[in-house]
Amino acid sequence: MDKKTSLKDVANHIGVSAALVSYVMNGKEREARVSEEMVKKIKIAAAELNYQPNLIAKSLKMGTTKTIGLIVADISNPFFSNIARIIEDEAKKQGYVVIFGSSDENAAKQSDLIDVFTTRLVDAFIIAPAMNTVDQIQQILDKNVPVVLIDRFFPGLDVDCVHIDNYNASANAVKQLVKNGRKKIGMLAYDTTQLHMQERKRGYKAILKERNIRFRKEWLVEASYQEMDKDVATKLAAILQPLQIDALFFATNSLAVAGMKAISKMGIRVPGELAIISFDESEAFDFFYSPVTYVSQSLTDIGREAVRLVLQRLHNKSRKHHTVIVEARLVVRESCGNNL
Amino acid sequence: MDKKTSLKDVANHIGVSAALVSYVMNGKEREARVSEEMVKKIKIAAAELNYQPNLIAKSLKMGTTKTIGLIVADISNPFFSNIARIIEDEAKKQGYVVIFGSSDENAAKQSDLIDVFTTRLVDAFIIAPAMNTVDQIQQILDKNVPVVLIDRFFPGLDVDCVHIDNYNASANAVKQLVKNGRKKIGMLAYDTTQLHMQERKRGYKAILKERNIRFRKEWLVEASYQEMDKDVATKLAAILQPLQIDALFFATNSLAVAGMKAISKMGIRVPGELAIISFDESEAFDFFYSPVTYVSQSLTDIGREAVRLVLQRLHNKSRKHHTVIVEARLVVRESCGNNL
DNA sequence: CTGAAAGCGCTTACAG
DNA sequence: CTGAAAGCGCTTACAG
Numbered sequence: 255m256d257k258k259t260s261l262k263d264v265a266n267h268i269g270v271s272a273a274l275v276s277y278v279m280n281g282k283e284r285e286a287r288v289s290e291e292m293v294k295k296i297k298i299a300a301a302e303l304n305y306q307p308n309l310i311a312k313s314l315k316m317g318t319t320k321t322i323g324l325i326v327a328d329i330s331n332p333f334f335s336n337i338a339r340i341i342e343d344e345a346k347k348q349g350y351v352v353i354f355g356s357s358d359e360n361a362a363k364q365s366d367l368i369d370v371f372t373t374r375l376v377d378a379f380i381i382a383p384a385m386n387t388v389d390q391i392q393q394i395l396d397k398n399v400p401v402v403l404i405d406r407f408f409p410g411l412d413v414d415c416v417h418i419d420n421y422n423a424s425a426n427a428v429k430q431l432v433k434n435g436r437k438k439i440g441m442l443a444y445d446t447t448q449l450h451m452q453e454r455k456r457g458y459k460a461i462l463k464e465r466n467i468r469f470r471k472e473w474l475v476e477a478s479y480q481e482m483d484k485d486v487a488t489k490l491a492a493i494l495q496p497l498q499i500d501a502l503f504f505a506t507n508s509l510a511v512a513g514m515k516a517i518s519k520m521g522i523r524v525p526g527e528l529a530i531i532s533f534d535e536s537e538a539f540d541f542f543y544s545p546v547t548y549v550s551q552s553l554t555d556i557g558r559e560a561v562r563l564v565l566q567r568l569h570n571k572s573r574k575h576h577t578v579i580v581e582a583r584l585v586v587r588e589s590c591g592n593n594l
Numbered sequence: 595m596d597k598k599t600s601l602k603d604v605a606n607h608i609g610v611s612a613a614l615v616s617y618v619m620n621g622k623e624r625e626a627r628v629s630e631e632m633v634k635k636i637k638i639a640a641a642e643l644n645y646q647p648n649l650i651a652k653s654l655k656m657g658t659t660k661t662i663g664l665i666v667a668d669i670s671n672p673f674f675s676n677i678a679r680i681i682e683d684e685a686k687k688q689g690y691v692v693i694f695g696s697s698d699e700n701a702a703k704q705s706d707l708i709d710v711f712t713t714r715l716v717d718a719f720i721i722a723p724a725m726n727t728v729d730q731i732q733q734i735l736d737k738n739v740p741v742v743l744i745d746r747f748f749p750g751l752d753v754d755c756v757h758i759d760n761y762n763a764s765a766n767a768v769k770q771l772v773k774n775g776r777k778k779i780g781m782l783a784y785d786t787t788q789l790h791m792q793e794r795k796r797g798y799k800a801i802l803k804e805r806n807i808r809f810r811k812e813w814l815v816e817a818s819y820q821e822m823d824k825d826v827a828t829k830l831a832a833i834l835q836p837l838q839i840d841a842l843f844f845a846t847n848s849l850a851v852a853g854m855k856a857i858s859k860m861g862i863r864v865p866g867e868l869a870i871i872s873f874d875e876s877e878a879f880d881f882f883y884s885p886v887t888y889v890s891q892s893l894t895d896i897g898r899e900a901v902r903l904v905l906q907r908l909h910n911k912s913r914k915h916h917t918v919i920v921e922a923r924l925v926v927r928e929s930c931g932n933n934l
Numbered sequence: 935c936t937g938a939a940a941g942c943g944c945t946t947a948c949a950g
Numbered sequence: 951c952t953g954a955a956a957g958c959g960c961t962t963a964c965a966g
Contacts, residue, residue, distance in 0.1 A: 258737075260959055271937045276961060286962090287935055309714045310659060311959035313650045314942050321693075329682060332877075335675035339696060342669060346695070351710060353661075353693045355686070356679060370691060374649045397598075511877055518881070537672075537851055538877040541858070600943055611953045616945060626946090627951055651943035654958050 259303045268299045275300070279307060313375065322564060323371035324354040325364060325381045327479075333507060333534050333553070334382065337404065340557025341380060348565060350377070359384045359446075359479040368394065378564045382406055385446045385479075400567040402560050406450045412575050414563040416556050418582035420450045423549045424457025426584050427503055427531045430547070432465050434592035436501035436529050439467070442490055442513050443505035445476035454505050454533070473499055477509065486512040495520055497527060501590075507534035507548075514542055525591030531584075539587075547590040555580040599643045608639045615640070619647060653715065662904060663711035664694040665704060665721045667819075673847055673874050673893070674722065677744065680897025681720060688905060690717070699724045699786075699819040708734065718904045722746055725786050740907040742900050746790045752915050754903040756896050758922040760790045763889045764797025766924050767843055767871045770887070772805050774932035776841035776869050779807070782830055782853050783845035785816035794845050794873070813839055817849065826852040835860055837867060841930075847874035847888075854882055865931030871924075879927075887930040895920040 261279070265272045270292070277286040278296040288296075299305075313319040322345050326334040338354060345352050353371065357364035364384045371379065378400035383391060388408040394401045395413060403415035431439050441458050444451050455474065462469045473493060477485035490513060493499055502517075504510035510532035522528050524544040532539065532548045539546035559578045566573065601619070605612045610632070617626040618636040628636075639645075653659040662685050666674040678694060685692050693711065697704035704724045711719065718740035723731060728748040734741045735753060743755035771779050781798050784791050795814065802809045813833060817825035830853060833839055842857075844850035850872035862868050864884040872879065872888045879886035899918045906913065 261961095262959075272960080273937065273962075274935095280961085282962095289935060292935080306709070306713050308654075308959050310650060310653045311942090312961080314648075314654050314944085314958090315960050315962090317942075319650060328679065329669075330672070330676045330679035332670070332672060332675070335672070335678075336670045338675075338694075339668065339670035342694065342696060346710075351693050351695075351714060353691050354678075354682065355691075356682060369646070370686075373646050374691060514881065536877055538881040541854065541878040541881040541883075543881075543883055601945095602943075612944080613946075613953065614951095620945085622946095629951060632951080648943050651958090652945080654942090654960085655944050655946090657958075 258308070259305050260308065261305070264296070264299045264303050264305050267303060268295055270296070279305075317375075318377050319375045320350050321374070321376045322350050322352045322561075323367070323374075323376035323379045324352050325357055325367050325371075325379065325383075326354070327359050327382060327384065328356045329354055330356075331508065332536065336553045337557045337560075340554050341561055344558055344561035348561070350561075357384045361385065361387045361390070365390055372397075372399070378402075378568060380404060380560050380564060383408070383448075385448050398571065400564055400571070402563045402567075404556055404560050406448050407577070409449055414567060414575050414577070416559045416563065416578045416580060417450060418549075418551050418580050420453035421457040421460070423533070423551075423582040423584075424454040424503075424505075425461050426457075427533075427547075427549055428458050428461040430584060430586065430590055431501040431503065431529055431531060432461065432467070434501075434525075434529060434590055437467055438473070438499045439501040439503060440473040440475065440493055440499040441503040441505065442475045442477065442486070442509045444482075444509070445478050445485075451505060458503060477512075482508065483512060486516055491516060491520075494522065494528075497522060499528065501529040501531075504530065504532035507532060507536040507539075510534075510546065510548075511536055511538055514538065514546070518543070524589050529590045531590050542589065544589040544591070545587040547587045548585050549582050550585050551582050552580055598648070599645050600648065601645070604636070604639045604643050604645050607643060608635055610636070619645075657715075658717050659715045660690050661714070661716045662690050662692045662901075663707070663714075663716035663719045664692050665697055665707050665711075665719065665723075666694070667699050667722060667724065668696045669694055670696075671848065672876065676893045677897045677900075680894050681901055684898055684901035688901070690901075697724045701725065701727050701730070705730055712737075712739070718742075718908060720744060720900045720904060723748070723788075725788050738911065740904055740911070742903045742907075744896055744900050746788050747917070749789055754907060754915050754917070756899045756903065756918045756920060757790060758889075758891050758920050760793035761797040761800070763873070763891075763922040763924075764794040764843075764845075765801050766797075767873075767887075767889055768798050768801040770924060770926065770930055771841040771843065771869055771871060772801065772807070774841075774865075774869060774930055777807055778813070778839045779841040779843060780813040780815065780833055780839040781843045781845065782815045782817065782826070782849045784822075784849070785818045785825075791845060798843060817852075822848065823852060826856055830856060831860075834862065834868075837862060839868065841869040841871075844870065844872035847872060847876045847879075850874075850886065850888075851876055851878055854878065854886070858883065864929050869930045871930050882929065884929040884931070885927040887927045888925050889922050890925050891922050892920055 261272050261275050265275045278293050283293050342352050355367035361384050380402050382405040407415045459469050475489045601615050602612050605615045618633050623633045682692050695707035701724050704727055720742050722745040747755045799809050815829045
């Protein structure tokens, strides 16, 4: 890159000290009681020389980079890319920039990303943490770097976080299926210890119990993050062909999309033979032969609240941690239908 | 943030100069001929003190931030978020980090993002440029900062870029429709001067001409980026109800999704009454009642090549500019069917 | 109202 | 083989 004009350059240009220019550029002419005349002169010179401050130098001096590190499982997943968009917008409004990384639900990758971002002195983290990474989050907290968890969270970890009430959202979805006359309700979830997923399973089981429907272990199909397609092809297929259930509840949009492909390939009628409900959203939900009923999380709220919490903590490091519960509502459409 | 241990700290810890530690931490012990013993001592001390270099300080000194600025129209659009994921992965392999921003096809927003990223001294840009922003790109080039354009490009601008052959990709799609017996072929495109879109329209018109099908202006529907939904609802609807065409070609995935909603709401049979083909991909394409035929751009190639070009230029600023044409292939499925 | 100077944490030519 | 020193471009307490 060609030599850029520095603060010193503009100072020299009008024979004045760098300090003056710095004050003026940062709108501190009042505190420093710079004369109006001088302010004008400096502003003109800066514009003339097309001065743009070097934020790296500023960061080094100030110890703050105005950068937020965002770590999600996969930025190409629409759930996360939509949140990323909101975070980016909100951050920009406040003068922050966001760098991002995808962990692939892999603790080691997440740890690498945290290290890389730490090394670049991000002012704060927003993380949808992978399984078994509570120590990583604790380490960030120990360094007194702000972090807010989104989507996922850890029991007993005192940290800012933003997520829905997974238990209730799940329970409501299953209630809807029961209400529509379904008794043989399966669930496709991820095989993970992550609490948000446990809560979704717990909500499912709780409603079965409440409605006196026996929980059948083999109807709670668990797919691993790494081998999701394979697990859907074998484990889920096992209860779809021949069809043993009359309703299926998907714990995420990625599971739903994989499941819907299996369902349509097998020619299963939805909702006739099988009612379905999913978590999250997908463009595909509108176009499935039976528009899919889903639990809608407000991605806008998640992104906004995450940035809000980050900024609050940046301004007041010692305030106590907050958990923001974001709204989730069931968008009822044809796929959960009440006719067998 | 708590005080981190600096290079000086580890130097002091073993009573040695900062220079030595710097050489060792950067693997330059050979060039600086540091004794093996010392190397070991330093490495142990660094590990003990959990030393992590401050990359901001390094950046200031080196004039390089190992950061790539990525600007796309909208990071939440799967087309871009998928490319972003690839870019992120490739960049990470090379020790780069990516900061991103969404321009919303708005020249002013793009300009802001370029300024913000410039101010943060990104080493290079990867941009899917908005309409009428050739000057912005030229300005980056004038500063001798590497930039590679993806997806879109400008006539006559000498710059690295990666995109498909839009003319041929479009022509092939329309040929397929003609081959399947369609004669009244409409197109839904964006109303923009951007060359990639012009090329798509040109391919469409060229095939009509070649096959002696009269081009009808009212069947080339143009939607504005800003009011896409409205334009689809009115302008596209005008040729769908009553149905005046027997095939419809969508210039992007976003247009397709909007158009497909209109089509399904109107109860138009696909491909029976109307054959459709789209550019790009969408999860929805698999689930439309007639799986959608589409022009598949290799997002992996776009992302990879973009990063490759960026790095090449970073290593050799003066090499001449390359345009990489990435493969596009037609994925033929039911929706472009040959039965009326 | 304005300037000189220290210092943020690094790298690297230079001297020894 | 190792250290002292300058300098990257800023900010800000201090002195005048």
